[in-house]
């Protein structure tokens with residue numbers, strides 16, 4: 323099949339100046355009409371269109387439900403990549419899409435091992451291939467922001483990486499998945515989307531993966547960067563960016579080419595009357611780094627603060643203090659009240675702080691380097 327296609331390509335290329343075109347087939351046994359040099363399969367190849375690879379992880383965008391009004395209780399990840407493409411034939415007017423089924427799990431089951439695999443494949447199949455315009459990652463929405471942040475930090479070739487999900491199951495009335503997918507592919511294929519890092523595209527909004535968070539457990543308008551706003555929006559499936567490409571303050575790019583695992587980082591939630599034993603439990607359970615979702619600007623109780631100092635000084639485990647508040651900053655000055663090297667999260671929420679701390683630990687960064695990275699230093 324592969325050899326035949328390439329021969330055909332050659333004949334057409336030699337025979338005339340017109341670009342290759344392989345329309346969609348109706349052959350269910352083999353729906354793929356073109357295979358590229360990385361072994362990615364396309365259901366259509368119209369060489370004048372941009373090429374986009376969709377990495378499918380599962381989640382609601384692929385979910386199915388027996389009832390058209392049930393918006394909870396569906397099985398995440400029930401439908402594969404071909405079904406996604408079939409559900410949104412309009413994407414073939416915008417791009418040639420290849421699908422990579424990277425997993426088929428709800429977002430709650432995405433692991434750091436899967437993230438590494440995903441980032442490496444995007445670097446190889448998209449960044450490493452000059453014929454590929456961008457990548458789309460379909461993902462369950464619950465921990466989508468962590469995956470988006472990870473990909474933003476570890477895929478840095480200037481090509482758009484778009485993370486997309488759906489809040490309603492695919493069988494619900496007004497399911498949002500199909501249109502979100504169309505918009506995601508459109509942005510991934512757009513030259514306007516270059517050099518903007520990874521982005522979440524859902525509900526007509528384009529949001530920076532560095533800042534975006536899930537603000538509502540149920541509604542369609544959930545993914546927001548509350549203080550920073552949106553990068554752009556889509557109107558009638560046309561992207562409009564509000565500003566030229568810009569890099570978030572303090573963002574650094576990390577290579578995961580040689581990283582084989584991400585050390586365990588736990589998040590501990592601060593609350594009134596909190597006890598310090600949760601911190602020691604995390605250490606004893608094997609956490610190599612800890613993020614505190616502190617009250618306000620990283621605050622914890624007095625006894626917990628002593629315990630933080632103890633763990634930093636005597637166990638050598640980095641502790642990043644973030645905030646349980648929906649938005650705002652944790653500046654170092656608000657948490658450094660004693661002799662330990664407290665690390666403030668800045669504007670990163672606990673979930674994003676956990677991902678960054680994991681990446682830094684995977685690169686064997688010491689406590690000082692970790693503190694500098696969170697402080698936005700561009701030093702190594």
Ligand SMILES: *[C@@H]1O[C@H](CO)[C@@H](O)[C@H](O)[C@H]1NC(C)=O
Nearest residue numbers: 323347348349350351352353
């Ligand atoms: C469909 O594809 C299969 C596998 O490539 C091939 O054997 C078969 O002949 C095709 N059927 C038609 C009707 O083209």
Ligand SMILES: *[C@@H]1O[C@H](CO)[C@@H](O)[C@H](O)[C@H]1NC(C)=O
Nearest residue numbers: 354357361362363421422423
């Ligand atoms: C492409 O199709 C071939 C043959 O059907 C299959 O072996 C291969 O795994 C597919 N590639 C991907 C990336 O899914």
Ligand SMILES: *[C@@H]1O[C@H](CO)[C@@H](O)[C@H](O)[C@H]1NC(C)=O
Nearest residue numbers: 343344345368369370371415
């Ligand atoms: C290929 O894409 C171009 C747009 O870039 C479009 O004008 C043309 O009709 C497409 N060809 C086919 C066969 O779909």
Ligand SMILES: *[C@@H]1O[C@H](CO)[C@@H](O)[C@H](O)[C@H]1NC(C)=O
Nearest residue numbers: 358369370371372373453454
């Ligand atoms: C899409 O991929 C095909 C096959 O690799 C290539 O010939 C074509 O130039 C690509 N399209 C663009 C716009 O780069």
Ligand SMILES: *[C@@H]1O[C@H](CO)[C@@H](O)[C@H](O)[C@H]1NC(C)=O
Nearest residue numbers: 409410411412413414415416
């Ligand atoms: C693709 O574009 C053609 C030509 O503009 C249009 O007739 C067709 O309806 C479009 N297909 C989809 C699925 O939007």
Ligand SMILES: *[C@@H]1O[C@H](CO)[C@@H](O)[C@H](O)[C@H]1NC(C)=O
Nearest residue numbers: 575576577578579580581685
């Ligand atoms: C990864 O390891 C290879 C082989 O040791 C080395 O050449 C390369 O520079 C390393 N890459 C990074 C980003 O550290």
Ligand SMILES: *[C@@H]1O[C@H](CO)[C@@H](O)[C@H](O)[C@H]1NC(C)=O
Nearest residue numbers: 597598599625626628629632
């Ligand atoms: C942790 O809390 C316990 C009381 O629950 C207290 O006895 C202990 O001194 C605290 N540890 C530190 C380091 O403050």
Ligand SMILES: *[C@@H]1O[C@H](CO)[C@@H](O)[C@H](O)[C@H]1NC(C)=O
Nearest residue numbers: 686687688689690691692702
């Ligand atoms: C951390 O690493 C940097 C760079 O290698 C080094 O200059 C610094 O002395 C180290 N700090 C500690 C506390 O080990």
